Amino acid sequence: MLSMKKIKAPQNLTALAYENIKNYILREDLDEETRLTEESLSTQLGISKSPVREALNSLHTEGLIRIESRRGAYLRRFTAQEVKDLYDLREALEVYAVGAAIVTPELLANLRQSTL
Numbered sequence: 001m002l003s004m005k006k007i008k009a010p011q012n013l014t015a016l017a018y019e020n021i022k023n024y025i026l027r028e029d030l031d032e033e034t035r036l037t038e039e040s041l042s043t044q045l046g047i048s049k050s051p052v053r054e055a056l057n058s059l060h061t062e063g064l065i066r067i068e069s070r071r072g073a074y075l076r077r078f079t080a081q082e083v084k085d086l087y088d089l090r091e092a093l094e095v096y097a098v099g100a101a102i103v104t105p106e107l108l109a110n111l112r113q114s115t116l
Helices: 013-027 038-045 049-062 080-100 105-114
Strands: 065-068 072-075
Touching: 013 038, 013 049, 038 049, 049 065, 049 072
Parallel strands: none
Antiparallel strands: 065 072
């Protein structure tokens, strides 16, 4: 009996839609009033609305967008307190990372090389 090689399945449409929409949001100079609808995004991507809807739900779960029923999706607005909290967290993580690092001549050489 002849055997066949497995065909590599193309990446899931939802994952492709998610990556494209996320890149669009991060790359473009969008304001908080820019409306992201399933219809317009599916037309731009050339796919059906279902994977776009799932992608938008994932982005909503991550906190990147907010979804308003029957209106579409919009960029999430961060409060001043949320921004402050994020910077405080980043500072704490960076201080910890510096304290936990074992500085060796090899590490310093690698860091110097990485900045070239």
